[in-house]
Amino acid sequence: MSVLCPCPRWKSASVSIPTAARRYSSVAAPPKRRVWVRLAAVTLAAAGIGAYVRSRQEPLDAHLNPVSFARYKLISREPVSSTNTIFTVEPASPADNRETYELAWQTGVWSVMFKQPQLQIGRDYTPLPPREERDGAQTESLRFLIRRDPHGEVSRYLHRLQEGSRIEMRGPQVECEISPEVNGILFIAGGTGIAPALQAAYIMLRRTIQGKSPKIHILWANRKREDCAGGISDTPKTAPPKSSWWPFRSSPARVPEPSSSLTSSVNQGAIVRELHELKARYPGQITVDYFVDEENTFISTKEIKACIESIQSSSADKKMIIVSGPEGFINYMAGPKIWAHGYELQGPVKGIIQQLGLKEWEIWKL
Numbered sequence: 001m002s003v004l005c006p007c008p009r010w011k012s013a014s015v016s017i018p019t020a021a022r023r024y025s026s027v028a029a030p031p032k033r034r035v036w037v038r039l040a041a042v043t044l045a046a047a048g049i050g051a052y053v054r055s056r057q058e059p060l061d062a063h064l065n066p067v068s069f070a071r072y073k074l075i076s077r078e079p080v081s082s083t084n085t086i087f088t089v090e091p092a093s094p095a096d097n098r099e100t101y102e103l104a105w106q107t108g109v110w111s112v113m114f115k116q117p118q119l120q121i122g123r124d125y126t127p128l129p130p131r132e133e134r135d136g137a138q139t140e141s142l143r144f145l146i147r148r149d150p151h152g153e154v155s156r157y158l159h160r161l162q163e164g165s166r167i168e169m170r171g172p173q174v175e176c177e178i179s180p181e182v183n184g185i186l187f188i189a190g191g192t193g194i195a196p197a198l199q200a201a202y203i204m205l206r207r208t209i210q211g212k213s214p215k216i217h218i219l220w221a222n223r224k225r226e227d228c229a230g231g232i233s234d235t236p237k238t239a240p241p242k243s244s245w246w247p248f249r250s251s252p253a254r255v256p257e258p259s260s261s262l263t264s265s266v267n268q269g270a271i272v273r274e275l276h277e278l279k280a281r282y283p284g285q286i287t288v289d290y291f292v293d294e295e296n297t298f299i300s301t302k303e304i305k306a307c308i309e310s311i312q313s314s315s316a317d318k319k320m321i322i323v324s325g326p327e328g329f330i331n332y333m334a335g336p337k338i339w340a341h342g343y344e345l346q347g348p349v350k351g352i353i354q355q356l357g358l359k360e361w362e363i364w365k366l
């Protein structure tokens, strides 16, 4: 079983790849006539040892652990929008990683680091909850929602990979613990920040806490409708708020959210479909509100307050607000994270969440 690593996260950048230790030995030069015999013997021995080591290591190579990179392979890619894709990977050779996944799922929001082998750099990505689990069985595969940054090194590398390609990853890395007492979460997600929101919902909703029904409200902001196609908010929107977290936005005319009569599951994006499935599975325990920059709808204190009141009225024992998304989004909502001595720390709560003056809420920036 792998050891989870709940330590503060290092900024993901260059990756040190362990190289095989080499041992040199000096030997006396053999007589010429026997050189070929020795060479043949050494070659055969090396080949035998190599085959033995490979046969022993092959299963371990795909064993997910936080220290060394495990070998996975890409088994499918499902486009979600022009920039976002769901990648499904599985161990490249037999490995039972299910217990490792399960331990992470029981602990909190987690990620793994993917390696870009040419540049020797790594980036963190958040597994989506397993879909097969509803049949009662965990799966060896992991799924990721990954946005292709037009100038990003690792996300572009991943989007170039063909099915069957090898991928190296290490983890799990626990980003935010969700303790068993937590039964109310407001999750404010921007873009692919919806992946940890789906994790939080999966983690909390499958826990039964003495007959209490945990609740999660998700506020999900996207720049474009294509990233959340077919998503209908549970809370009807009234007037557009005055400000956006996205500093470079133009001011387009407000486009109304599509009405439910115009959308069907056929028109729903993959992530919207998963959110709908969660709502159907846990009726009354999860709400989702969609905000789209190009439709001029933005998350404001009004929506945050409404969710907070709803969770407070359900007398949740322990309540969390989790904010996840691009740096500018987190800064706007909850203030910036800070760096100290090479570690990324939470930093004080600022932004619009600070203005609410909340007490008794655990606030976490991802």
Ligand SMILES: Cc1cc2nc3c(=O)[nH]c(=O)nc-3n(C[C@H](O)[C@H](O)[C@H](O)COP(=O)(O)OP(=O)(O)OC[C@H]3O[C@@H](n4cnc5c(N)ncnc54)[C@H](O)[C@@H]3O)c2cc1C
Pocket (backbone or CB within 6 Å): 111, 123, 124, 125, 126, 127, 144, 145, 146, 147, 148, 149, 150, 151, 152, 153, 154, 155, 156, 175, 192, 195, 366
């Ligand atoms: C815990 C965690 C979980 C995450 N989960 C996900 C997930 O599930 N899905 C997902 O899509 N992302 C996720 N991310 C983000 C992901 O780790 C990467 O940061 C993202 O994919 C971009 O990486 P990249 O290598 O493609 O881009 P980078 O090469 O890191 O570039 C990022 C941006 O910075 C700009 N840039 C780079 N260098 C410079 C420079 N010198 N000067 C100016 N600008 C520069 C680039 O133009 C680009 O726009 C997660 C991040 C964290 C920390």
